Amino acid sequence: MLTSVTVNSLPQLVAPKSKYSKISPDSDNVLRIFLIQTALGLFNTSGGYKANYYFLSSLAKRGHICRSIVLCWENDLLAAGVDYTEERVCFGDESNEVCVYRFVWGNVEIIGLELERYLKIFPRSSLSKPLKNVEDRLERWLEDKETAAEYDAYRRFIMKELTSFRTTHFIFNDSVSLKIASALPPTITRVFICHACEHLSFGPYGGVPGFGSTSSQTELQWLKEIEGVWAVSNAIKDYIKAYGKELRATHLPLHPAIFGEPPFKRYHNFDSPYVLAINPGSVKGYVIFKELAEKMSDVSFAAVKSWSLSEYQLDELGKVPNIKIMPMFKNMDELWPLAKVLLVPSIWYEAFGLVVVEAMLRGIPVICSDVGGLTEAKCGVKFGTIHVNVISGERETDQDVIEKMGIYKVPPQNIEPWVQTLRSLLNDRDTYEQISQECRDKSIKYIQSIDSKVYEKWLSDLRRYSVQIGSQSIVVPGFLS
Numbered sequence: 001m002l003t004s005v006t007v008n009s010l011p012q013l014v015a016p017k018s019k020y021s022k023i024s025p026d027s028d029n030v031l032r033i034f035l036i037q038t039a040l041g042l043f044n045t046s047g048g049y050k051a052n053y054y055f056l057s058s059l060a061k062r063g064h065i066c067r068s069i070v071l072c073w074e075n076d077l078l079a080a081g082v083d084y085t086e087e088r089v090c091f092g093d094e095s096n097e098v099c100v101y102r103f104v105w106g107n108v109e110i111i112g113l114e115l116e117r118y119l120k121i122f123p124r125s126s127l128s129k130p131l132k133n134v135e136d137r138l139e140r141w142l143e144d145k146e147t148a149a150e151y152d153a154y155r156r157f158i159m160k161e162l163t164s165f166r167t168t169h170f171i172f173n174d175s176v177s178l179k180i181a182s183a184l185p186p187t188i189t190r191v192f193i194c195h196a197c198e199h200l201s202f203g204p205y206g207g208v209p210g211f212g213s214t215s216s217q218t219e220l221q222w223l224k225e226i227e228g229v230w231a232v233s234n235a236i237k238d239y240i241k242a243y244g245k246e247l248r249a250t251h252l253p254l255h256p257a258i259f260g261e262p263p264f265k266r267y268h269n270f271d272s273p274y275v276l277a278i279n280p281g282s283v284k285g286y287v288i289f290k291e292l293a294e295k296m297s298d299v300s301f302a303a304v305k306s307w308s309l310s311e312y313q314l315d316e317l318g319k320v321p322n323i324k325i326m327p328m329f330k331n332m333d334e335l336w337p338l339a340k341v342l343l344v345p346s347i348w349y350e351a352f353g354l355v356v357v358e359a360m361l362r363g364i365p366v367i368c369s370d371v372g373g374l375t376e377a378k379c380g381v382k383f384g385t386i387h388v389n390v391i392s393g394e395r396e397t398d399q400d401v402i403e404k405m406g407i408y409k410v411p412p413q414n415i416e417p418w419v420q421t422l423r424s425l426l427n428d429r430d431t432y433e434q435i436s437q438e439c440r441d442k443s444i445k446y447i448q449s450i451d452s453k454v455y456e457k458w459l460s461d462l463r464r465y466s467v468q469i470g471s472q473s474i475v476v477p478g479f480l481s
Contacts, residue, residue, distance in 0.1 A: 031064040031459055034165055036158075036172040038212050040115060042076035042105070045306060045328055047254075047354035048173070048195030051232065053106070054258040058452065060107035067109040067165055069158070071118055072101070080105055084112070089157060092149035096121045111161065121150050125209030127283065127406035128310040132209075139214040142179055155180050162188065169459055171230075173199045174212030175219050182222045189463045190226035194236050194249070196351050197372075203243030204393025205349060209407060223247055227462045233352040233373035252458060254354065256450045264361040265333065266440065269340050270432045274302035274324065275422065276339040278355055280317075281308025282406040283391065285345025285369065290316065291415045292343075292422070293323050299426065302326050302338065312404040336362050341425055344368035345418065347410065348391045353377030357446065360439035365432065367421055379446040383435050384425075386417045 035056055039049035056066040077084050084103035090096055098121065101112035125131045140146035158180050162170060170181055171191045181190040197203060198211035200219075207215030223229060229249040231237035240249045280289040280303050293301040302324045303309070303317050317323050329335040342359040343366075350372035357377050359366050367384035368374045378385055389411040396402050396409050425432050 032168045033066045034167040035068045036177045037070045038174050042072040051254045055255040056108045057106040058257040070112050071115045072112040091153040130209035139216050178222050191228040193230040235373035236351050267362045272340040275341045276302050277343040278304040279306035279308050283348035284308050288345035292418050293320050342366045347388050350374045360443035363436040363440040365435045379442040
């Protein structure tokens with residue numbers, strides 16, 4: 001049925017107007033992109049989710065046709081202010097029924113799967129709550145060692161959607177979609193977009209519960225057979241090169257539309273109240289953040305809640321008198337005025353660090369660790385990049401520790417460089433303003449250096465190549481890497 005709701009558009013979620021001319025809908029160059037989002041909620045704040053959305057929205061503004069699977073609540077649709085249709089689909093037996101919402105959001109056609117019911121059918125692990133039986137069953141299904149009616153039904157659902165949409169490009173980052181892609185005809189170009197090492201099945205961070213991958217070698221073989229593997233940073237590309245056994249990947253940066261449309265608001269936040277960390281759970285530097293706040297009791301800190309913080313960690317941070325716990329902000333422009341400095345003390349192999357660039361564009365100094373793609377996200381700003389002992393990938397076995405701190409073993413850290421670097425900003429206005437301006441200048445230069453036409457060109461080249469050789473059923477792994 002068609003349900004009308006009050007329009008309440010959210011302009012911060014709409015991609016900026018393209019500076020390139022729009023493609024004619026009758027053109028042979030029109031791409032029909034179908035992308036699977038695996039994050040939870042229409043308003044999810046994760047960098048990968050936002051990057052995917054803005055990428056699609058920008059291409060749609062250029063005249064391409066984009067459709068996306070999104071896991072969402074019905075209340076998300078009401079908040080977005082969209083008209084939508086509703087239907088019900090069974091994944092497996094009749095009790096596995098899910099509401100499917102269809103609507104358009106930011107020029108992107110959305111197929112929304114109702115989140116609560118979806119997670120009852122397809123339970124999901126997290127870093128602090130791994131579901132071994134679920135992960136093992138998924139791996140057996142992927143390898144055709146066990147049947148699973150719900151996964152088979154989901155696969156048929158996606159295949160039907162891909163066909164009816166006349167998909168030219170199927171983009172995804174999870175193992176279920178990878179299995180679906182492995183059986184697609186050569187008329188559909190398949191692209192695995194990697195926003196985290198944990199999305200992969202190999203290397204020290206491969207197959208971690210909660211990221212949609214397993215440790216099955218079958219996944220690696222499928223990756224070698226598809227047309228494109230998109231690494232969102234050089235750090236991810238280097239990881240794939242090191243552990244992917246000749247798997248090749250193409251580095252394309254996050255689409256510049258994700259940063260919004262210039263001019264970016266300039267903040268002068270030396271007198272703002274908080275040293276801010278967003279989502280400072282175990283892998284995001286909980287140990288560093290908490291100890292830093294305890295050592296600098298005269299400084300006000302703030303922690304913004306998000307997915308990596310366990311209940312234990314939230315409770316422990318709440319006991320520190322100079323730490324304020326904040327909810328996640330849908331509109332980050334409400335948060336930035338409060339931030340004197342942004343801390344990003346991650347100790348896992350970060351793919352990039354979207355929030356680093358977002359803060360620097362607004363003149364907010366960033367102190368971050370030197371792991372993974374964070375050094376790329378600093379846009380050439382040397383100040384405030386601190387060495388940490390990176391997570392090795394070794395897994396924790398004590399269930400109590402896992403519940404509190406997650407499945408990775410957390411190495412000890414040296415807090416002193418963080419204290420010294422932060423003090424140098426907090427105590428000297430001239431130093432603060434100098435670093436603030438450098439952050440803004442270099443991040444703006446970085447955004448300006450990204451050619452937004454490169455995404456269309458790469459996808460079009462992949463398609464031309466796959467169509468040319470499709471009749472021969474030949475695929476050259478990592479073409480155009």
